[in-house]
Amino acid sequence: MSVSTFFRQFLPFRPRILQTVTTRKFCAGEPAAGADASGDKKGLILGVYEADNDVVLSKSALKFNEQVGGKLLDLVKKAGKAGGKGSLKVFNNVDREIWAVAIVNVGKEKAGYNELEAIDEGMENVRIAAGAGAQALRHQGVDRILVEGMGFPEQAAEGSALALWRYQENKMREKQKKTPTLELYDDPDSEGFQRGLFKAESQNLARRLSDTPANQMTPLHFAQETVNELCPCGIKVQVHDKDWIEQKKMGAFLTVARGSCEPPVCLEISYCGGPSDQKPILFCGKGITFDSGGLCLKKCRGMDVYKADMCGAAAIISAIRAASALSLPLNIEAVIPLCENMPSGMAMKCGDVVMGMNGKSIMITDTDNEGRLLLADALVYGQGIYKPRLIIDVASLTPGVRSALGSAASGVYSNSQTMWSQTTKAGVITGDRVWRMPLWKFYTDKVTRYKSHDVNNRGQGKGSSCLGAAFLNEFINCVDWIHFDVTGVGFKCNHKVYPYLTKGRMTGRPTRTLIQLLYQLSCPSEGQREL
Numbered sequence: 001m002s003v004s005t006f007f008r009q010f011l012p013f014r015p016r017i018l019q020t021v022t023t024r025k026f027c028a029g030e031p032a033a034g035a036d037a038s039g040d041k042k043g044l045i046l047g048v049y050e051a052d053n054d055v056v057l058s059k060s061a062l063k064f065n066e067q068v069g070g071k072l073l074d075l076v077k078k079a080g081k082a083g084g085k086g087s088l089k090v091f092n093n094v095d096r097e098i099w100a101v102a103i104v105n106v107g108k109e110k111a112g113y114n115e116l117e118a119i120d121e122g123m124e125n126v127r128i129a130a131g132a133g134a135q136a137l138r139h140q141g142v143d144r145i146l147v148e149g150m151g152f153p154e155q156a157a158e159g160s161a162l163a164l165w166r167y168q169e170n171k172m173r174e175k176q177k178k179t180p181t182l183e184l185y186d187d188p189d190s191e192g193f194q195r196g197l198f199k200a201e202s203q204n205l206a207r208r209l210s211d212t213p214a215n216q217m218t219p220l221h222f223a224q225e226t227v228n229e230l231c232p233c234g235i236k237v238q239v240h241d242k243d244w245i246e247q248k249k250m251g252a253f254l255t256v257a258r259g260s261c262e263p264p265v266c267l268e269i270s271y272c273g274g275p276s277d278q279k280p281i282l283f284c285g286k287g288i289t290f291d292s293g294g295l296c297l298k299k300c301r302g303m304d305v306y307k308a309d310m311c312g313a314a315a316i317i318s319a320i321r322a323a324s325a326l327s328l329p330l331n332i333e334a335v336i337p338l339c340e341n342m343p344s345g346m347a348m349k350c351g352d353v354v355m356g357m358n359g360k361s362i363m364i365t366d367t368d369n370e371g372r373l374l375l376a377d378a379l380v381y382g383q384g385i386y387k388p389r390l391i392i393d394v395a396s397l398t399p400g401v402r403s404a405l406g407s408a409a410s411g412v413y414s415n416s417q418t419m420w421s422q423t424t425k426a427g428v429i430t431g432d433r434v435w436r437m438p439l440w441k442f443y444t445d446k447v448t449r450y451k452s453h454d455v456n457n458r459g460q461g462k463g464s465s466c467l468g469a470a471f472l473n474e475f476i477n478c479v480d481w482i483h484f485d486v487t488g489v490g491f492k493c494n495h496k497v498y499p500y501l502t503k504g505r506m507t508g509r510p511t512r513t514l515i516q517l518l519y520q521l522s523c524p525s526e527g528q529r530e531l
Contacts, residue, residue, distance in 0.1 A: 001325035039314030041099040043142035045133035049109040060148040060186040069361035102133035124431040127159030131500025149187035157196025163500040202322040206508035211309040214290035220339035233324040238268040250377040257339035269334035280331035282388035283311035286395035287338035294367030311490035313395035319514035324448040335382040365458040400464030404490035411485040413469040426516035
């Protein structure tokens with residue numbers, strides 16, 4: 001069945017809501033102060049570094065200060081010492097061409113890698129500063145924001161673009177707020193700035209997909225969004241229906257899907273950026289578009305957040321789109337099973353035994369541990385078809401990792417020290433950190449030592465995240481493998497973990513870490529700051 005026929009048959013047309021752009025008009029012949037010829041208000045973000053007894057402006061801020069006759073420095077000194085990094089002051093009427101200037105604390109000058117914190121503080125400080133400045137200027141009604149690179153233009157673009165994003169798809173058109181445009185100011189590295197915008201735009205895509213209500217982001221709608229986003233980039237997307245899934249004997253996947261009236265979908269995505277003889281990287285993502293827990297029903301309070309139980313799949317799709325935008329010389333394949341986990345007369349029951357594609361029998365002890373069932377079939381199928389050199393799966397798999405790490409880092413399991421080193425380096429560079437969790441035989445025994453079946457989907461004892469990884473490891477052949485458990489980082493941002501992510505909305509994490517990891521794997525000697 002072709003993609004177009006598939007969607008005509010199953011998916012009703014739903015127009016995509018676009019953000020409304022309103023242009024402010026002025027009666028006078030000349031634009032108002034701080035506005036360009038079109039009448040758009042311009043804002044400027046400049047940096048100031050922490051110092052003991054003096055104000056240290058960045059290079060671009062010094063140039064701008066000279067341009068306005070020293071007025072900026074006088075205002076900064078009169079305003080007094082600002083707070084910590086990310087704190088700011090906004091000044092109006094400093095320059096006729098600029099409506100508002102945001103002076104943001106970038107932290108200590110020449111900050112670098114902090115081994116104890118496992119983060120590049122110089123890069124992260126710029127993201128925080130640019131994000132704070134962008135949010136402040138947006139509140140000033142600015143339409144165009146000029147962003148100083150502050151030594152890291154790519155990170156300045158990331159912080160400001162992530163900070164400006166809002167989920168507005170379900171608001172009335174006239175109530176939607178315009179998103180200001182971003183431009184690089186006084187820095188020659190326009191390529192780095194554009195690269196940062198690509199990365200932030202990809203994470204914002206993952207945020208939008210995760211934030212969309214479950215009735216608007218069913219498996220079929222998710223497949224349509226994937227086609228809409230990836231096919232124009234030259235990425236091949238195959239959409240498989242229930243009949244195809246049955247033909248491939250994905251029994252574990254179908255067992256989860258049968259509890260819902262929404263038909264399951266399996267996506268196969270191919271990005272060919274490398275030579276034809278290069279073995280691909282295989283992505284597998286958990287695509288539960290709503291997780292009620294099945295017969296092991298979750299608590300009603302807070303259940304609505306599980307519309308984002310497909311955040312792993314969303315991050316993968318967004319990362320692949322960024323790989324295409326950055327023209328990474330890699331071959332990437334992705335297998336993404338999509339369905340809902342719902343209670344019904346057809347739903348899987350505790351104690352059911354199903355067969356995985358590799359011939360291992362699986363007992364379903366907990367119907368709320370459905371993600372590993374989907375991924376088991378996806379991993380076996382992807383390995384059999386594509387013979388990958390590396391497997392990366394991303395899933396909001398267990399609440400245990402959230403209990404262990406909170407929202408500070410993704411829990412990562414890997415059978416390769418080399419791949420772990422690349423992953424932790426990617427987290428350091430992006431500021432979206434990872435933390436290695438144990439993939440020990442201790443946990444394997446807890447999910448496999450049963451007399452009546454081969455693998456159990458809950459296992460014995462505590463350590464749910466480790467048990468989930470051990471379960472998936474039973475479906476991995478002798479190939480390098482990285483498993484991201486993103487339950488703690490991929491859902492709603494309940495507090496200000498990152499100043500440039502909106503509180504109360506989905507995070508889209510760890511999209512940028514995946515993109516950075518792909519970049520490192522494709523260009524191992526280029527553009528990476530030494531740690």
